[in-house]
Amino acid sequence: MSNSRCINEIMSRPFSIAKSAPVTEALDKMLDEGVDPLIVVHNNGVIGTISRESIAILLGSKRNSQIAPTNIHVANCVEEDFTTVYPDEDMDILVPLLQRYKLVVVYDKEHNLIGQVTSKDLVLGIEPEGNIADYIERVLTIDPEERVIHARRRILDEKIHRFVVAQEGKMVGIITETDIATAMRNFRKDVEDKHQDHRIRNLIVRDIMTSPVISVDVKSELKVAITIMKEKNLSALPVTENGALLGIISWASLVAHM
Secondary structure (H helix, E strand, O other), X not given: OOOOOEHHHOOEOOOEEEOOOEHXXXXXXXXXXXXXXXXXXXXXXXXXXXXXXXXXXXXXXXXHOOOOHHHOEHHHHOEOOEEEEOOOXXXXXXXXXXXXXXXXXXXXXXXXXXXXXXXXXXXXXXXXXXXXXXXXXXXXXXXXXXXXXXXXXXXXXXXOOEEEEEEOOEEEEEEEXXXXXXXXXXXXXXXXXXXXXXXXHOOEHHHHOEOOOOOEEOOOEHHHHHHHHHHHOOOEEEEEEOOEEEEEEEHHHHHHOO
């Protein structure tokens, strides 16, 4: 598949954040750099990762509702969703690793952090073959009038990352863990504490969804879908057939079906 290419040919520079940093700084960095997750470091060592999903879950928790987001630290939502490799290892080992972990951390021989590889890095590095239909995954829909707290709960319970927002059989938007994390952060910053619980419970999907939806037809070439995701900085792209929602394609689904 990779003709014995090495990991250093496709790895990107590492995006890291200190364990002691506020989660708001982590979210801003992910949004500014277009990455997810970030590597969490402490005393010059990697201790885990922090994702947009984990921030959405944390900021939406009633347990943290009385704490300002700027006072909640990265340490409160560190995950261990990563593994490590060396830059001179064969690129082929990345497929099974990224099918299991969200991030691969790259160390040099002195155990210094020098890079990272995500599903997006791998896809752009090897350019998978086949058709869009080969890489589609199931997508769940949600009504635009559904409460955001329910969407957050479903993301947690069903271990998913996004919903297509549909009304009367038509796509009207998309809502992701990023939208929820950003909305929770902004809401908690702008609304007085005594009003937060009531207002958050009445926040609906329509208020924070991304609209209009960018999608791709299932008969389009695979490289078209990949190019759209790259140029628009999207983690996933709804797939349609004759205008009807068929599923979704993502960096993760591309790796999952390699």
